[in-house]
Amino acid sequence: MTVEQPLTAPAAVLDRAAADRAAGLEFGRTIDRSLVHRAALEEVFVTDFRSLAPDRFRAGGRLPLAHPYYTDDVALSRRYDALAVFECVRQTLLCALHLHHRVADEAKAVTASTGLRVADPAALEARPGGHELELDGSVLVEKQRDGALGRVVHRVEVRSAGRLVGDVTVDTAVLNAAAYGQLRMKERDTVAPSSAALAERQEPSALPAALFGRQNPDNVLLRSVRVDGCAAQAGMRLPLSHSSLFDHPQDHLPGTALLEAARQLALLLAGEVFGRWPARTVLLALDARYHRFAELDQPLTIEARYVEAGPRSFTEPIAVVFRQSGRDVAEVTLRLTGAEPGAASALPQPARGSRADDGRERS
Template sequence: MPPVAAPPQQIDDHALEFDRTVHRALVHRRALAEVFLTDAVRVADDRFLAAAQLPRAHWCYTDHTAAPAQVDPMLLLECCRQASTLLVHRFLDLPFGTAFLVKSWRTRITDPDALVSGPTPGELRLDIRTAGARSRDGQLRSLTLDIGLQVDGAAVGESHIQAGYLPAEDYTALRTLRRRSPAPMSDELAPRTGAQPVQPALVGRRDPRNVVLAEAHVAGPTATARVDVPLDHASLFDHPLDHVPGMALLEAARQMAVLLTGEPRVTGLDAAFVQFAELDSPLTVTATQGERIDVEVSQNGTAVCTVKLER
C-alpha cells in the first residue's frame, strides 16, 4: 500500500509541511474546520513561505454547480488572508487583539485549468514578499504583501494585499467616531427576515445557506441586489464581528457576476475597501457588465467597496 503522505516537499530548499494545521488563533478562526494553513517559515527579512491543504469537501468552498469541480478562487483568497494574518503575528510580533483592515486586494488566476480538483486534497504553497512596512510607537501599522500561489507544484496565480493594523482601543474609538455610536456585534443581532433570497443555482451554488444575495433584479447589462449574508454563516462569520467582512463582500461581488453572466469562472479581481460595511443598515450591490464586471457595494448612498472582476 502506498504511503498516505509523501515527505515534505521543497520550495527553494525550504521544507513545508502539510500534516497538521496551525493554531487557529494565528489565523483568526474559531472553528478548526475553517483553518487551512498548515505551515509557515521565514526565509528572508521580507520573504515568507506558507502552506495550506485545500479540502476536497467543504460545505462552503466546494459548494458549486460548475463541472468539473475546481478549487474555488475564494478559498485561495481565504488562504492568503490566513497566511498574511499568521505572518504578522508569528514573525512581526503584532499583538493579538489588533484589528486588521484590508485596504485593497488584487488577485489574478493565471492558470485556471490547474485548479481542477483531483482525487486528493490540494497542496497550496504561498510565496509571500512584504514591502512598505510602517510602524508607530513600535507597532506595525501598515504593510503590503505580494503572494505567489502554487497548487500541487503548478503556478496558478498571484495576490496583492494592502493592509492596515490598529490597536484594539484605537479601532474601537475609530468605529464609534465614524458611526457616532458603538458598533453592534453580529451575535447580538437577530437574523434578518423577509428578504427573498436568490435561487442558489443562479449564483453557482447548491446550498441556500451560501447565497448572500436577495431581492435581485437583472436588466440588460446591469444587475442590482441586496447583500444579505447570514449572520450565523459558519465560514464568513466564523466568530462574532462588528461589520460585514471583506470576504463576504467579495463573495457577494462574485455571485453578482455569476447572476449577470451565467459564467461561474472568475479569473481576476481588483477590490478597494472604502468604508466599513455596517451590520445594522442595508447593503445594496450593483454590477455592470462590459469587458469586465464592475461591482459596487453601497450603504446609505455611499460606496463601501468596489470590485472589478475578470472572467
C-alpha cells in the first residue's frame, strides 16, 4: 500500500507566500484574460487586483522571464524591459476599469496621453523575485458622462520587492460601442479594416535587429531609416501578425506599437550621434500624446530629433513625431540612460496630461 505525502514547499517559498498574503496580493496565477483584453494566456501579466477605496486600488503582476518580445534583446535579458512594466500597468488599468469603476464589458478605452518614469533603473536588473511587481493605483480624475464613466486619469506606482521601480500615468476616455464607431468614422470615408484581414500584406524589415538591441527581426518595427545630423526619419513597419502587439484583431495600430517604434528610433539616433550601443542603452522615461488613430491602411512615418540643438549627451530628451497623410498622429518624448553599473538615474518628472478626447489609442 502506498501513502502519498503532502508536498512541502521550501521555507523561502512559504515565507514569500506569507508576505504576499500579508500585503493582500497573490502571485501564484494570472487573472482572467478577458479582464485585460488579451487573447493568449501567456500575454497576461496581472496576477491579482484589489479595490481599496473609491480612489485607490492595488494589483500584483509578474514580468515574463522568457518572452518572444519583452525579453528579446542582445543583452540576453539581464534586465527587465521598462515597456514590459508599462504593459503590466496598462493591463492593470484595464482591469481597474472593469473591477474598480464597473465599466461595461463592451466599453472602449481610448488613451489620450500617458507618461512613464523609471525612478530606479537598477531596480529592473534581473534578480531572484524581481519579476514580481506590486502596483499601487490612484484615481486622479474621474468624470461621468450620461451616467457612466467618461474620462479617468490614473497614476500607478510600481515596486519590486518593496523597491520603487517608477510610475505610470494614463489619461483615458471611456466610450460605448456606438460612440467609438462614430469617433472612428469621424476622419475616415470607409470602415477601418481589421488587422486580421491585412496580416498577409505584412513585410519584414530589412534593417539588422541588433541596431535596436533586438535579436529577432520580427520585433523590428522600422524600415527605410535615414539619419541627418541629430535627427532621424523612418517608415513604420506594421507588425500585423505580431503575437504581442496584435494579440487580437485591431482596427488601428495600437499605442504600445508606437511606443516601441519611438524607442527603436531613439536608440538608433543615440547610436548614430553618440556611438551608443543599444545593449547598454535603456529607456528612462517617456511622455506620449495621441492625437488621432494610426490607421492600418495608410503609410506612417516617424521623425526623431534631440529637443535641444547640439546635444551634449545621449541622455538628453528626444522628441518623436508620427505622421500619416500629412497630419500628426502621436508625439512621444523619451529619455534614455546607460545600463552600465552606476549609470545616473536622476530624472525630472515629465509633463503629463491632456484632453481625453484628443487621444486615439484603443485597448
